[in-house]
Amino acid sequence: MRTPTVGFLGAGQIGEPMVERLLAAGHRVRLYARRAQVRERLAAAQLVAEPVDLATCDVVVSCLYSDEQMLDVLPEVVAAMGARTVLVSHTTGRPGTLDRVAAYAPEGRAAIVDAAFSGTADAARAGRLTVYLGGEPEHVATVRPVVGAYADRVLTTGGRGSALCVKLLNNLLFAGIAQLTLGGVEAGKALGIEEGALLDALAVGSGGSTAGRYITARGGAEPFIAAVTPYLRKDLEACGDVAAEEGVDLSVLLSAARSGPMRLGRPSPSETELLNEDHP
Template sequence: MRVGFVGAGRMGTPMVRRLVDAGHQVNVLGRTAEKRFAIAELGAQPVAGVAEVAAGADAVVVCVFTDQQVRDVCLHDGLLAAMAPGSTLVLHTTGSPNTARDLAAKANGVGVVDAPVSGGPHDIAAGRVTLFVGGDDGAVARVKPVLDAYADPILHAGACGAGQLVKLVNNTLFAAQIGLVAEATRLGAQFGIDEGALLDALTHGSSQSRVLSMMASAGSAQGFIAAVGEFIGKDVAVVRRTVAELGGQLGILDAAVDAGTLRIT
């Protein structure tokens, strides 16, 4: 397929590499000479503007850092308007479901699929990153060959915006679990238990979870939080803003989320 790509950064770079390796023709936005050189090294075609990204593309993938950047690229910079009817826009950025829905309402024949990512660059490079997907069946089916290049599983959760809603719940639980483990290590410290030994021991008990294993590998709760703080802080801010926009409440999860995120400095 002919694929346009915006956002060849920490997460986007391994996506581009796998798309190229899977045989897709990939045009990637590179706003500087240095970035265009790096894109060419991946085997993709560097282009300087969003019109060139969209030109002839069956699908355009956007993998930028914030929800506002999605709106800027797609609306202010004109990416969505430059896309041909029948093509599909894929949004990997974690953000508001309302952004995906607003873009779909303005799409004029372009399919919009929200597909926020759960995992890291190493998962993308291995072709096993998780995608929570929202969009109509036809649009999701059209972009499946693109997503298959780097994602497994691809979990179709419902209509446009549903992928973002699932990701927001996922991120709330993730942050809450970090907070719970951090509180458990605080309790252990009160009892004089070495934190590293405690975390390792808990991974073998009924309290075991993926988050606990990750924090045990880091050696301490604070060490793990320091490593992922930038991303967790951003995601929690998105969660709180979006829950408020949608009229929901975090309930008992709110205190657990605070227990983890308040330690981010």
């Protein structure tokens, strides 16, 4: 069977090791990257001048940061995609953004699979990401072998947009559990318990969680908060918007996720602008 040509845009912190894994797996990769240093590191891929140059690939993988970046970059790509090209979107954002992007395709019939993922750059480099796939069965079947180059757990969640909803709910729950764990760390300090000792105890106790393990892996509460706050704040804003659009009451979960040592209210316009400047 012919190896599909994979177009890739968004070779940032997570996207770059994804490309490395695709190349190592023998995929033919065409890459758009703005940064010279990224182009140099990924020179084994076929480099293209503009994102639209990826539209003729069999599968186009997009690993952009936000809805704003998607709406800035993807419409031109989707408008030029062939009838058999499938777009894979790894962005954690709003399902409605996928619909807005799809509308640029001839007759609005773009083949798009939302592929929200869970994991770190190290997990991507090791081929151990978890990826959720939402879309038409034939489109999901097309992209599964591609995604499998950097994910060892690929879960089908339903129709287009379902993977994003699963990821948003996951991050909503993660934020709430992280807030509780960080509150526990603060309480431990007040009781004279060293942070590392408490986290080690939680790791083998019933009060432990993935959030606790992530806090430990980041080197403690402060570096964890600094690393994850911008991303969780963005995702909680998306959760609130989706809940409002769909008429789903997430107020209790959102309140729990926003209450605690992390300040997870809506991002300021200046922060959103700064984060969106980082086009991978």
